Amino acid sequence: MQTQIKTTKKTKIDVESTKKEDLKKWVLALEKKTEYSSDKFTKIEEKIKDSIARQVSDEALSDITIWALVLWSSDIHFECFEGKIQVRFRIDWVLVDIFTLNTKEYKLLLERLKYSANLKLNIINLPQDWKYSVKIEDRKVDIRVSVLPTKYWENTVCRILDSKKSIVNFEELWFFWTSKRIIEKTLDKKNGMILVTWPTWSGKTTTLYTMLSKLNTRDKKIITLEDPIEYEMPWVVQTEVNEKVWFTFESWLKSILRQDPDIVMVWEIRDSETLTTAVNASLTGHLVLSTLHTKSASETIDRILSMWLKAYIMASALDVIIAQRLVRKICPYCKVEKEKTSQEVALIKAMMEEIDMKNIWTDNIKLYEWTWCDKCNNSGFKWRIWIYEIIHINESIRDLIRWSQKSDEIIKAAKDTWFISMKEDGILKAIKWFTTIEEVLRVI
Ligand SMILES: [Zn+2]
Known part of the structure; x- marks a missing residue:
């Protein structure tokens, strides 16, 4: 690895003509090696x-x-x-x-x-x-x-x-301000549905529990259906489905709805029956929070429609889809400004252009690296931060879903409003020094 880095530094490349994928490889090869030791x-x-x-x-x-x-x-x-x-x-x-x-x-x-x-x-x-x-x-x-x-x-x-550590302040979820406003507005609604989509290790537990704790006031009844209950929350009625008895997730959820809740949290939508019950709950005056195991916000729409849910029902029930990934946060105690390589500058420039932010002068962007310290166990990273892709199902997107348009059409329409893609959120968080460009490159 070391020799490879040295060779890379000496070799001159024509950054203007190099493809973005190659630039990514160059940037990742230059990354300082992380080894936790203390x-x-x-x-x-x-x-x-x-x-x-x-x-x-x-x-x-x-x-x-x-x-x-x-x-x-x-x-x-x-x-x-x-x-x-x-x-x-x-x-x-x-x-x-x-x-x-x-x-x-x-x-x-x-x-x-x-x-x-x-x-x-x-x-x-x-x-x-x-x-x-x-x-x-x-x-x-x-x-x-x-x-x-x-x-x-x-x-x-x-x-x-x-x-x-797992239920944080809502601000600490670090949603981009436009996305934050949309989520807060939806959490204020009497009925609706927020879906968090998650590949493994995306930290969905924190997002869900933090949203739930924001909703947790004495004038509302919150019931959860979990598998298993991870954290106890004061005043929230938490249940754990026991599939060893004859109950399924879906029948358990139906029983919960007979308990007159305002807000329901369903740990995971695993099958079309649970999805239908959750959607009906959203349409009959409940706010539903749930998760689906998909990789992106757009994949979620295709996945739901393939679960035999009629498009017009889904269009009316769903409000927000949050797709998320975790990246490590650069250690605040030992980070220092670093000299940008020509490859990094070219890559950021290419990425900025791609996300239509070419007006930002890339030369002004600062990048940081770590110098190793005891607080981060000499790894350069301390704690983590999420990067998101959030689709707000507004009226024009509802219409597209009703007419069973493909997810890329929906993303195109979302881009006309305040849509921030995972890539955009990642780059913005890297140039705000929350994380490194290499961490973002690995997950997008
Ligand atoms: Zn450190």
């Missing part, structure tokens, strides 16, 4: 191993959980290989090696994990899952544990469900 990792290892040696496994488990929280991790992984167990934390959505355990050490910790999460100690050949809680400064943090038998032993993954 003295803290050694400290964690020493502390945990000391507790295990003293046979106080509850202390070891509590310490490992607290350290994961301190490092802003979302998950703790224990991966079994021959003779050793790798402990990894997912920090900023990237898996980071923290330390290794030997089989004797892991045995003690695994038993404590299974005991704390109410799992059966004697079952070692079947997957199991449940949760445990830790108390940190007067608040309770739930940890969902999943144990999976593998070739060598049982692998464990602990998902940290920390509401303090």
